[in-house]
Amino acid sequence: MSQIVLKTNASIQEIGAARWQALAGNDNPFNSFAFLHALEQSGCVAAHTGWQPQHLSVETETGELLGVVPAYLKGHSQGEYVFDHAWADAFQRAGGKYYPKLQISIPFTPATAPKLLTKQDAPSSTKSLLIDGLERACQQLNLSSAHATFLPPEDLELFTEHQWLERHDRQYHWRNQNYQSFDDFLAQLASRKRKAIRKERRTVHDHGLKIEWLSGKDIQEHHWDSFFAFYMDTGSRKWGQPYLNRDFFSLIGESMGDKIVLMLAHDGTDYVAGTLNLVGRDTLFGRYWGCNQHIPNLHFELCYYQAIDYAIEKKLQTVEAGAQGEHKIARGYEPITTRSAHFIPHDGFREAVKDYLDEERRHIALDQELLKGYTPFKKE
Incomplete structure (x- = not known):
């Protein structure tokens, strides 16, 4: 690959509608330029709300956009639906500063959507470069952590290859x-x-x-x-x-x-x-x-x-009815696993979180098997 440039962008408008949308495609409405720009344009997402845009982009030296990631500097843990308040409390009681952190997500939206958005003919290494860029931004800004939430399997696999910690949670979806x-x-x-x-x-x-x-x-x-x-x-x-x-x-x-x-x-x-x-x-x-x-x-x-x-x-094919709600099972919505990935530079804190997540994933897996037995479908 020729020389590439990693940039952080203080608004999605700096990247532009046509360039962003060419990478986002039309499969998922939440990572579209229109949705993310509306959040910024309306003032719902801004520094004063604790969601400061910090979108990462990868470009060639001639300015060709190869990849983008929707990312935000977060001053709190609200509006994410993947809860890390206990982590923040533990880190700060130990003398650390948990906020701001880097959040790779669709604000206020507990729906799985691709976060590593790349051009179709971009080099295969582009997504890894985006993850490297997120880690570099986290370290250069002296942030406690970075969190990529509601990831599709293909994104999760790349994050875990970079040693990000994997976290599981649960939603209820209807299948046609x-x-x-x-x-x-x-x-x-x-x-x-x-x-x-x-x-x-x-x-x-x-x-x-x-x-x-x-x-x-x-x-x-x-x-x-x-x-x-x-x-x-x-x-x-x-x-x-x-x-x-x-x-x-x-x-x-x-x-x-x-x-x-x-x-x-x-x-x-x-x-x-x-x-x-x-x-x-x-x-x-x-x-x-x-x-x-x-x-x-x-x-x-x-x-x-x-x-x-x-x-x-x-x-x-699917109805995703949002976060939480075991009452959805009786109405034909089945439990599915949602996934996120977390980058923690501090070695001691990382090990403590890793131990917690290993145990949490085991409990989620056991609960998933148990909940499947309560679905309303006829038993064979």
Whole structure:
């Protein structure tokens, strides 16, 4: 390879939409320029929010972009969904300074997405150069650690080859087995589970609600106004300070509306609940939910069953319904393992974290096997 240049970029705009998107592709909406730029443009991601952009790029000496990584200097551990608060506490009690750290992730998004984005014809060593660059940035900035979260297997393999520590966690995803209808899916469930789901859906239907699927230009500002009110209510109750502002939703509606499915429940007078989904090549990603009145089972209907309906109709293979939630198992969502990788320069701290992660992975694996026995599908 001719001489290459590693750079950190204080905004995604420094790299540019066309250049970034040529590497990101169109399979996953979260690592797209439109999504990441909206986070920065709206001010949700910035130094004052504890998410200072520090995107890494690899270029040739003539300026040809070979690879990029979405990366941030983090002043806290909020909005990541891979929890390291105990690590921070231990490091700081030992006299170290845990923050800022380097975070390789999609802010506020617990969805697996490629992080090592490279040009199709880039040299095979480009991804390794990106990882080397992340390590170098971590060391030159005297950071405690670097964390690459929600990695696909191919990215994880490269990080672990560089001796980053592997961490596992759990989510619940629905898989489309070439179903032609929701009833086809229900037919694969045990009778008791099938009846329970039908009862939940009937409860919502009996309230006379109409549920709309909106995408692209069909999403108007008044729809975002309603949804944002739901989002703020849920966010305030769950974690005190919602991460996203109203501008962010208008920006993604304008720049990537064709990748958005806004599902809103209407009672004949007003919208009463909604959920936001993003569409990838073969996956529907459920993200945010909220409501302004309690209607039994409406959360399950909008977040899980409507998502299944949409995936079946559009022939998508997977529904990712976000973080946490063992209650999803009874509704046909199966436990899957999510993965992250962690770079810790300090030898003693690294060994302590490694021991912890070795034990944690064993527990996750045992839990996964146990949880698979609780899925609602018919037992052979």
